[in-house]
Amino acid sequence: MQQFVNTTLSGLAQGMVFAAFALALVLIWRSTRIVNFAQGSMAAATTFIALALIQAGWNYWLAFVVALASGFLLGAVLERVIVRRVEGGPELNAVIVTLGLFVAIQAAVAIIFGSSFQSFPSPFGLRGFTVGGTTIALTPTLVYVIVAVVVTMLLLVALFRFTRVGLAMRAAAFGQEVARLLGVRVGRMLTLGWGLAAVVGSLAGILIAGGEFVYPAFMDSLIVFGFVAAVLGGLDSPVGAVVGGLVLGLALSYVSGYVPGGSALVNMAALVILVVVLLVRPGGLFASTAARRA
């Protein structure tokens, strides 16, 4: 029983991070129909910015805020300067460009911050809470991860549902030409979309780094899991991304916790889940046909 609780809890936390990362991919896919393969190294870059600031003696939270802000800036600038040129063109061009960015940013991080392993602090303890004399896997850091991702998601939902800018961003995502005719500054909305996505991606990076070692390629595995989570959810649906992330996090946690030699099977399990879902529901678990047609 205790093992089940622990496995579930760590799966939930992991799933939350996958969800955040998947959400970043979905945000960009919805607005520009581009899968941003550079998301991982962008997040690694901002995580290293946070780390450098913390090592320079800054407060964790201040560094956290600066990292997210620089994430926004990085996303917005990349969209405006580089990605804008391949938007609306052949899909392959965009894929190659984001793959190129992925490699280039990772190399830049290695050059600037070094490629050695460095430990990233966690603002909260890594010791589990004690319930009735036994220590469970729910650590303060885990709670922090879950709360941070949930709050971010609620903020995003509020932005898209209840503000004029959110409405304009959705309109731009569904029909650029029409939105333009109605007075929406579509270019700005796309830049904003990339900026926001990069903030969410950066959040995922910082959260997964907490209490771990980081190196320029530390986000690579998260790219795979985040991508699987996003596709599980249908790539188009923010809710789908979150559910996809949680499902994947839990499933992988159970695999590594219960299957003999399971920790070696985690990557494979992720891909098996992806294949099964795509076979049964090719559009993903949450794909809305209306969104697909747009």
Next chain:
Amino acid sequence: MGPLAQPHPPAGNPTDRPTTARLELTGISVAFGGVTALSDVSLTVEPGQVHGLIGPNGAGKTTLFNVACGLVRPTAGTITWQDKALRRLRPDRLAGLGIARTLQGVGLFAGLTVLENVMIGAHRHARAGFLSAVLALPRSDRDEKALRERATESLAALGADGYASRYPGSLPYPVQKRVALARALVAQPELLLLDEPASGLSEEEMHELGDLIRTLSGRMSVLLVEHHMDLVMSVCDRITVLDSGKVIASGTSTEIQADPAVTAAYLGDEVDVEHDAAELGHVPAGATGGAQHG
């Protein structure tokens, strides 16, 4: 009969004030590569008038329309709107200039509700900036509410308020067209560009549409591209006829109907059935008949 016939002007708009909106297209030429789509076309939409633009398929109506809203840049010619020359007109500036356009088809955003679709149309009237919208400051909150109310009124004026929370894809085509019109009207434009508004409508709906357009003309100028001759003839104050990229006639509906050049362009040369039949009796088929129909 239907709701289209009794439109209420959107509340809060003083409708008695005659509009001063004059759109002048002067000497417009457009060439795509080596193909001349328009050559030296001039057209003036007088304030408060309904101006029809007709012509056979491929005459250049849609191209001229796209020039008027900045989607196509003319190779020569000037666009004057409210006595100011519009240089480098961009589609996303249109709404701000008080020009609204409907599209062939409906162009509604599939992933937005009917109400949200219309709210996007009222975009230009919102005052709160991006920052206050994101931070949900009180002003932007009020803005949001006003936007919602205005969109609801516009839908009600076209009898489509019952569909506010539905998605466009689930609605019958004529209703979608009404929503698209509500979206154009919610901006309270001074010039309305209607691109084939009657396509896909039944006879009766077309009559309602005609009545509606007549009532609009007091408040705004209308440029109407349409295939249905009876609609054009009954609602337009002036009509311009295009053929092969050139203006071949311009005037009131009576003048246009009497113009031999128009009949020639539209129907080919006048066909005298009895005469043809008589000829067919005497002369071998095909010897003379072909040339006449053009």
